[in-house]
Amino acid sequence: MTQTTRRLMTLKSDPGVTLIDAVPAADLAEGEVVLALDRFSLTTNNITYAAYGDAIGYWKVFPTGRDDHGLMPVWGFADVVGSRAEGVAVGARVFGYFPMAETLTVQAEKVSSGGFADAAPWRKAVPDIYNRYVLCAADANYAAELENAEAIFRPLFITSYTAVDFLRDHDFFGAKQVVVSSASSKTAYGSAHCLVEDEVRLIGLTGARNRAFVEGLGAYDAVYGYDEVEMLKTGVPTLYLDLAGDPGLRRRVHAHFGADLKYDCLVGSTQSDDFTGDDPDLVGPRPVFFFAATCLDSHRQRGTLRAFYDRFFADQRAFFERVVDPASPWIRIVEHQGLEAAAKVVRxxxxxxADAAEGAVVRLRA
Ligand SMILES: NC(=O)c1ccc[n+]([C@@H]2O[C@H](COP(=O)([O-])OP(=O)(O)OC[C@H]3O[C@@H](n4cnc5c(N)ncnc54)[C@H](OP(=O)(O)O)[C@@H]3O)[C@@H](O)[C@H]2O)c1
Structure with missing residues (x-):
């Protein structure tokens, strides 16, 4: 009997619309590895991958053979269930970037004690960081009990952390307060967590629905609703850390702070499908898109990547433990079973x- 693998595809023109199908699994070629996806997270970041699927190339990473549907990438843990690659053993557990599919066959390259990369040519569409699979057994920072937190926050916290590094390296562009939009997003409050000891006042901006959640985090010095932008204190050099990417909100923030706005760091676009920030009517500095992968590439080029990762992993572990601290967790992690459940979470x-107080993890293996 031919083996098949089920997958959840996304309609490229509407990331909320999904379709489950099954494709035959090919025989394993020399150098290939089959990864059975066990656990992955779903957050708005994944929806952004789909929204920018064409612009940034995310649709190319896991080809479907169809023009209308793509495989929306997710981050998670998988088990090696087949291997014809030297140095990659069946039974090993890995963390990495996957399509929402029961299995993924990769062409292992750059195999080391720490992991391997997928050499498939279509994966060159995205930076290196998206194509590496980390072997959990060799990862000194891996903890089985933190897998859910890691699946959710690892791809986001690297952005939270590198964005803060970037701003710190530039002395916050002279700003003394940082206004953070979509303050309820995990990427936003990851940054807030990193900024706790910096001498900047942190202001979270959020929608009415998520305000109580954001206030409850205690990660910001003050929390305001989107309808209260014009009440924010002016006369202070200010930096906008933009996770919402909402052009209307950006215009109001820029107009309100005027010459006091020193920098606009565009990190996310939870409420827009435009990441350029182009707006001829905008007052003040042009938004500058921040991309974590570029930061890591720059560390690699400068030879500082290892030192960066040493401090990053220690700080990340502390953050994971904080968000799931049983005494006062920042979020509840909810496990969903199967691709049908994943389709509802995506919608x-x-x-x-989605409830900001919940973190969604999908399990595929029994
Ligand atoms: N540049 C990079 O390298 C990079 C890397 C990682 C993530 N990101 C970006 O960071 C952003 C946050 O991702 P996340 O996974 O951390 O988000 P998340 O935890 O899922 O939070 C999403 C938040 O966004 C707002 N939101 C989401 N969908 C919305 C909608 N349809 N209408 C209105 N508001 C909506 C809500 O916050 P409020 O009510 O508070 O607005 C919501 O709580 C994404 O745009 C992601 O792509 C960028």
Missing amino acids: DLADGR
Whole structure:
């Protein structure tokens, strides 16, 4: 009997619309590895991968053979269930970037004691960091009990952390307060967590629905609603850390702070599908898109990547432990079973209905 693998595809023109199908699994060629996806996270970041699927190339990473549907990438843990690659053993557990599919066959290259990369030519569409699979057994920072937190926060916290590094390296562009939009997003409060000891006042901006959640985090010095932008204190050099990417909100923030706005760091676009920030009517500095992968590439070029990772992993572990601290967790992690359940989570995220107080993890293996 031919083996098949089920997968959840996304309609490229509407990331909330999904379709499950099954494709035959090919025989394993020399150098290939089959990864069975066990656990992955779903957050707005994944919806952004789909929204920018063409612009940034995410649709190319896991080809479907169809023009209308793509495989929306997710981050998670998988088990090696087949291997014809030297140095990659069946039974090993890995962390990495996957399509929402029961299995993924990769062409292992750059095999080392720490992991391997997928050499498939279509994966060159995205930076190196997206194509590496880390062997959990060789990862000194791996903890089985933190897998859910890691699946959710690892791809986001690297952005939270590198964005803060970047701003710190530039002395916050002279700013004394940082206004953070979509303050309820995990990437936003990851940054807030990193900024706790910096001498900047942190202001979270959020929607009415998520305000109580954001206030409850205690990660910001003050929390305001989107309808209260014009009440924010002026006369202070200010930096905008923009996770919402909402052009209307950006215009109001820029107009309100005027010459006091020193820098606009565009990190996310939870409420827009435009990441350029181009707007001829905008007052003040042009938004500058921040991309974590570029920061890591720069560390690699300067030979500082290892030193960066040493401090990053220690700080990340502390952050994971904080967000799931049983005494006062920042979020509840909810496990969903199967691709059908994943389709519902995707729909809610795309519609902006997901509960900020929950972190969604999908399990595929029994
Ligand atoms: N540049 C990079 O390298 C990089 C890397 C990682 C993530 N990101 C970006 O960071 C952003 C946050 O991702 P995340 O995974 O951390 O988000 P998340 O935890 O899922 O939080 C999403 C938040 O965004 C707002 N939101 C989401 N969908 C919305 C909708 N349809 N309408 C209105 N508001 C909506 C809500 O916050 P509020 O009510 O508070 O607005 C919501 O709580 C994404 O755009 C992601 O792509 C960028």
